[in-house]
Amino acid sequence: MKKNQDFIKRENQNLILDLIQEHELIARAKLAKLANMSPTTVSRITTSLIDIGLVKETNQYTTGVGRKATLLSLNPDSLISIGVELDEKKIRLGFFDFLGKAIITEEIEKEVKDSPETVITYLKQTIFQVIETHHLSRNKIIGVCVGIPGWVDNKNGVVVKSAQLGWENAAFGQKLQEVLPFQVLVDNELKLKAYAEKMFRKDKIEHTIVVIDFGSGVGSALIVGGDVYRGFLNAAGEIGHTIVNPNGMLCTCGNIGCLQTYVAEGFLIQEASKQSDASSLEDIVEAAQYGHKWAVNILERAITYAAITVNNSVCMNNPDKVILTGKLIEQTDYLKDRILKESRNRIWLPLSDSTTIEISRLGKNGVILGAGMQSQREYINQLNYEKELV
Amino acid sequence: MKKNQDFIKRENQNLILDLIQEHELIARAKLAKLANMSPTTVSRITTSLIDIGLVKETNQYTTGVGRKATLLSLNPDSLISIGVELDEKKIRLGFFDFLGKAIITEEIEKEVKDSPETVITYLKQTIFQVIETHHLSRNKIIGVCVGIPGWVDNKNGVVVKSAQLGWENAAFGQKLQEVLPFQVLVDNELKLKAYAEKMFRKDKIEHTIVVIDFGSGVGSALIVGGDVYRGFLNAAGEIGHTIVNPNGMLCTCGNIGCLQTYVAEGFLIQEASKQSDASSLEDIVEAAQYGHKWAVNILERAITYAAITVNNSVCMNNPDKVILTGKLIEQTDYLKDRILKESRNRIWLPLSDSTTIEISRLGKNGVILGAGMQSQREYINQLNYEKELV
Numbered sequence: 166m167k168k169n170q171d172f173i174k175r176e177n178q179n180l181i182l183d184l185i186q187e188h189e190l191i192a193r194a195k196l197a198k199l200a201n202m203s204p205t206t207v208s209r210i211t212t213s214l215i216d217i218g219l220v221k222e223t224n225q226y227t228t229g230v231g232r233k234a235t236l237l238s239l240n241p242d243s244l245i246s247i248g249v250e251l252d253e254k255k256i257r258l259g260f261f262d263f264l265g266k267a268i269i270t271e272e273i274e275k276e277v278k279d280s281p282e283t284v285i286t287y288l289k290q291t292i293f294q295v296i297e298t299h300h301l302s303r304n305k306i307i308g309v310c311v312g313i314p315g316w317v318d319n320k321n322g323v324v325v326k327s328a329q330l331g332w333e334n335a336a337f338g339q340k341l342q343e344v345l346p347f348q349v350l351v352d353n354e355l356k357l358k359a360y361a362e363k364m365f366r367k368d369k370i371e372h373t374i375v376v377i378d379f380g381s382g383v384g385s386a387l388i389v390g391g392d393v394y395r396g397f398l399n400a401a402g403e404i405g406h407t408i409v410n411p412n413g414m415l416c417t418c419g420n421i422g423c424l425q426t427y428v429a430e431g432f433l434i435q436e437a438s439k440q441s442d443a444s445s446l447e448d449i450v451e452a453a454q455y456g457h458k459w460a461v462n463i464l465e466r467a468i469t470y471a472a473i474t475v476n477n478s479v480c481m482n483n484p485d486k487v488i489l490t491g492k493l494i495e496q497t498d499y500l501k502d503r504i505l506k507e508s509r510n511r512i513w514l515p516l517s518d519s520t521t522i523e524i525s526r527l528g529k530n531g532v533i534l535g536a537g538m539q540s541q542r543e544y545i546n547q548l549n550y551e552k553e554l555v
Numbered sequence: 556m557k558k559n560q561d562f563i564k565r566e567n568q569n570l571i572l573d574l575i576q577e578h579e580l581i582a583r584a585k586l587a588k589l590a591n592m593s594p595t596t597v598s599r600i601t602t603s604l605i606d607i608g609l610v611k612e613t614n615q616y617t618t619g620v621g622r623k624a625t626l627l628s629l630n631p632d633s634l635i636s637i638g639v640e641l642d643e644k645k646i647r648l649g650f651f652d653f654l655g656k657a658i659i660t661e662e663i664e665k666e667v668k669d670s671p672e673t674v675i676t677y678l679k680q681t682i683f684q685v686i687e688t689h690h691l692s693r694n695k696i697i698g699v700c701v702g703i704p705g706w707v708d709n710k711n712g713v714v715v716k717s718a719q720l721g722w723e724n725a726a727f728g729q730k731l732q733e734v735l736p737f738q739v740l741v742d743n744e745l746k747l748k749a750y751a752e753k754m755f756r757k758d759k760i761e762h763t764i765v766v767i768d769f770g771s772g773v774g775s776a777l778i779v780g781g782d783v784y785r786g787f788l789n790a791a792g793e794i795g796h797t798i799v800n801p802n803g804m805l806c807t808c809g810n811i812g813c814l815q816t817y818v819a820e821g822f823l824i825q826e827a828s829k830q831s832d833a834s835s836l837e838d839i840v841e842a843a844q845y846g847h848k849w850a851v852n853i854l855e856r857a858i859t860y861a862a863i864t865v866n867n868s869v870c871m872n873n874p875d876k877v878i879l880t881g882k883l884i885e886q887t888d889y890l891k892d893r894i895l896k897e898s899r900n901r902i903w904l905p906l907s908d909s910t911t912i913e914i915s916r917l918g919k920n921g922v923i924l925g926a927g928m929q930s931q932r933e934y935i936n937q938l939n940y941e942k943e944l945v
Contacts, residue, residue, distance in 0.1 A: 394779070396872055397909060398873060398875075404870060405870075408901065411860075420866075477867075480797045481793070482786055483786025485788075514809055514810075515706060516793075
């Protein structure tokens, strides 16, 4: 990527927005100091941001020494973005203000094998219905971003492959764009969740973050330099298909011994079916609590491979933060605690002190929140109001 | 990282230098077109580069239509950098000009367990001896970069851990800096080799490159956006310590079933010792050629896990190019061909078409070349001759 002057303008503008968000209320002088920019530059950027409504001057003033100065804050009502999560059996939507606060969330049911066209119809209906019911201003809605389980060509809005949705090479983004009057983005759901994890940390230190999801598949997402690492075709983080046993079980991808065959929910249920009629992770956990040996063994093995997943991701990416999420983590405290403990045991010793492992605190809104924020960031990056060089 | 205006100045300057290097001879007008910069900006940057001697005007002119224009080229003699590779039993040095041409290479022997202080003495002696013998201008030497097998804190010049050299928390860079009159850098050898792979590609397309080394250990290095991915503490790419078998063999790190226990030379020799007195990879390969079953089995397993390494790296990083290097690849065509074929078989199917696997063509100069180039890039980034905003 050529880093040209448009790029630096965007980066400067994003930095100012990030600093205002972080401090909630901040004076221009402090912005200049923190951003290491001249007062003139800060003034020019903030004036533009106020002109277009993203930032507002408040009635509050700094109380420190020197001249009284108006404090700036983000204008929460300046825009609304929509974040969407597509799952096998449901669609989740969130309408977010500029601070990332959910104004409305909705959940609608779908069939496992609904086509892209059907989902587009649902989305269109629901979005316009919410706008009408809640009297939202259509002009304020700047975009929608849809998080999808699987491999997504985010540049072209194509779902390359989603095992969960049963879609392959679906031009979902393009088709959704045809029926909606604001910008449509499509991305991998875990990459969006990782973006939300980065955006809504309490400490505003720039971390190298790996988010690992243990659910119907196993995936990882890497945040570096504040952005999602995507790889050549936005397919990075497919840790579920790393091979851990050349003599293991057949995976849905055709390879033998993929890591997900030991951890992903579908495979755990398949193993359980040899001994029981368990049809969900919940059933297996319950059987294990009753002391059924088969269930205990399946879960113990899953815990081991979940810990291996954490180690392997740490060795490859050297993050300072690992954030765990997904059904296996959220199901029971027992599984969560065991996976945390085993992960700490198995992390390559030289990196164990410098890597902290956390549990995601975003809950079920993680994907839609990241999607909403991604949509806003893309909108801001495309603003072209600063003609001069800042 | 805050991407400030110094950063964009550096990037613009690097882009111009890269374009001149790529085209060998190029006119300012074409530079402006390719870099998407104004003629004024290009003129200002090239004038600075000519003033400090890195670029020169040639006697050749463009022959196309329009006004005759002088062609620019890099000035190979403008500077010299030194690249160093430390191995168990030898030190390799290269003196490189601004085009990356090796002016002189030297190899000196060392003992496996030589201390940092001993190596520093060797290096100081050899460098000054080469300068004297070859009548090099000391003023032209702008820096030395040392590639080290293991984990290196490149910011502070500390070798955190190198199993091959037997060093731990050695302030090698700082100490070497005390005895040399030009800038000293220290880095992981594979990261430097990967940088050389990126710099000296024939096609100048920006690739996402993974370099995998199969040698005394197993490591990987990722090039993204033209730079080496480093992670939090410059420890990214420790694929040799990803766990592939929780019931496998004990690794030197204390974990069970690390990938390198199936591929790294030392482990292959250790396995071989159960059946033979083989003391090197060469011995095992020879025994396999004689049809000894133990040797065939060890190598077949190594081939399988080498292929798994390639797949796992592709799944995690989604590169478009994988470049293989190291003793296991360079030892015999048989191993190289088998590893290539097995890797292609095992790559996760959805990514197999978009990933090409190559063998490194840099040979034994790869690390020192990357080190020499890294030293030059760092020197150029620190130049502060452009006071105005470009």
